[in-house]
Amino acid sequence: MQSSIVYLDYNATTPVDDRVLERMLPFFKQQYANPSSPHLFALQAQEEIDFAQQDLAHLINCRASELTFTSGATEAINMAIKGLTYGHRKHIICASTEHNAVLECCRYMETKGYTVTYLPVDKDGIIDLKTLEDSITTDTALVCVMLVNNETGVMQDIPSIATLTHQAGAWFLCDATQAVGKIPIDVKQMQIDFMPISAHKFYGPKGIGALYTNPAIGSLEPLLHGGQQQKGMRSGTLNVPGIVGLGTAAAIAKQEMANQNKLILTLRDALEKSILEIDETFVNGHLDKRIFNTTNISLRGLHSQEMILALGNIAVSSGSACSSVTNRPSPVLRAMGLKNEDNLSAIRFSLGRFTTDHDIDYTLDRIKKIVTKLRG
Numbered sequence: 001m002q003s004s005i006v007y008l009d010y011n012a013t014t015p016v017d018d019r020v021l022e023r024m025l026p027f028f029k030q031q032y033a034n035p036s037s038p039h040l041f042a043l044q045a046q047e048e049i050d051f052a053q054q055d056l057a058h059l060i061n062c063r064a065s066e067l068t069f070t071s072g073a074t075e076a077i078n079m080a081i082k083g084l085t086y087g088h089r090k091h092i093i094c095a096s097t098e099h100n101a102v103l104e105c106c107r108y109m110e111t112k113g114y115t116v117t118y119l120p121v122d123k124d125g126i127i128d129l130k131t132l133e134d135s136i137t138t139d140t141a142l143v144c145v146m147l148v149n150n151e152t153g154v155m156q157d158i159p160s161i162a163t164l165t166h167q168a169g170a171w172f173l174c175d176a177t178q179a180v181g182k183i184p185i186d187v188k189q190m191q192i193d194f195m196p197i198s199a200h201k202f203y204g205p206k207g208i209g210a211l212y213t214n215p216a217i218g219s220l221e222p223l224l225h226g227g228q229q230q231k232g233m234r235s236g237t238l239n240v241p242g243i244v245g246l247g248t249a250a251a252i253a254k255q256e257m258a259n260q261n262k263l264i265l266t267l268r269d270a271l272e273k274s275i276l277e278i279d280e281t282f283v284n285g286h287l288d289k290r291i292f293n294t295t296n297i298s299l300r301g302l303h304s305q306e307m308i309l310a311l312g313n314i315a316v317s318s319g320s321a322c323s324s325v326t327n328r329p330s331p332v333l334r335a336m337g338l339k340n341e342d343n344l345s346a347i348r349f350s351l352g353r354f355t356t357d358h359d360i361d362y363t364l365d366r367i368k369k370i371v372t373k374l375r376g
Contacts, residue, residue: 006314006359010352011150011178011294016245017203017353023248024205027241035238036229045240052247056210059250060195061186068211068233069243073177074101075223076196076211079234080173081105081142083220086114089141089170093117095127095156096335101196102144102175115139123337124286125154132161136168146175147185151332151348152285153178153294162191171217177201181253182261182291187212199242203353204249208242264351265292267360271349272297274364278371284333284346298338298346302374307347310370314363317348 007015027048033039035046053064070076081092082105094106096118106116117135119127127145136143143165148155158174165172173194176185180195181202187195193214200206213220219233226235272295275281280300299307304318318330329343338346349363 004313006363008349008351008355008359008363009315009317010355011153011201011348011350012317013200013206014203014352015354016200016205017249017252019252020204020245020248024241024245027244031240033240035240036227049238049240049243052243052250055247055251055254056197059185059254060180060197060212061188062212063215066212066215068213068230069238069246070196070209070211070234071207071239072200072209073099073175073196073198076198076209077101077173077175078105079211079220079223080194080196080213081109081144083223084142084171084217085221086141089139091115091117091137091139092142092144093119093132093135093140094144095119095121095146097121097125097149097154097332098144098146099150099175099177102146102173106144119145121335124289125149125152125284125332125336126286126289127156127161129157129160129164133164136164136170138168140165140168140170142171142173144173144175146178148176148178148182148291148294149285149332150178151330152296152336153290153350154285155179155289155291158190158192166191171214178291181249182257182293184257187214193217197246199246199249202249202253205242205245208239208246210246260353261292264353264355267355267357268293268295268349268351271295271351271360271364275299275367278368284336284338293351294348296333296346296348298342299371300342300345302345302371304345304347306374307367307370310374311363311366314366317350318344318346 033041033045035042035049053067057064092106092114094102110116121127145156145161147158162172171193174192176195177198180197195212198209222233224235229235275297282298284296329340333343
């Protein structure tokens, strides 16, 4: 009997890699200087920030100067959507399956006089490019579509979406929170104008992230005013340990991503194949256009919350970590056309760097026993 946690909720957060933690520790106790100070001690801290910024820039193929450190992806999204100078254009488009951070910002913009179009998706969670093209007008200023959906793992055709957006003279925000550090990303090749990043999604610490901004956009209206750190884009004393952790996580991801992904994909497919052998089960989302570590499966006739409680020491999710506690049908799965019964039976399994064969075998054994018991 296994008593320790089997963690299959990597899309919610990841454990900090030991190498990341080791790199961070000196900046809590020995190298604790404020990088905004003028002395040598502070200059050393600033140098470490510069190194971390370069590592993150290298991961997504941008210049270090195009990155602004934030507290995470939510702040980065708010910074981009609320800080953009829209001029005479008053129309925003976003996918109906976006993360709440994007959706709530768009709803906020509606209270400020902007019009928002919420794009539908098909049963596989994919945006129809013709629908997007028809939705874009001469008044459109911003299009928001995430690269990898946090609940289903479904991936959108970002280069095509960006091309349609730019042809209309609008800017493109791509929430890549679930993609950075997992799959190769080139913001230039993919034509991304804004991209939020969160360290805790790829084995870095919580409370630190970044916003990539296309320099052609110019300056944003800052959310925070204060000491003019980061060229006035985001005032406040920099989180040196967090930034060092983010940079270290980025460097490790760049080096190890390819080999790691193959191993995780093998485990994900083994888990999914065995669960689908259970009667009345099916995958939510496109089977091919999705990230390697995620599967969202409905077990018809069962309630996901009941399953999660019964699984006990196996950590899985019924949807987004930000909304799963509400015990309501997932808006993402609803947008894909799932009936409430099937929606409420969905469980997201998301694997990661430290998932083992034993974790998968143990999980499958428990799931099959629990399903038999609950259905019986």
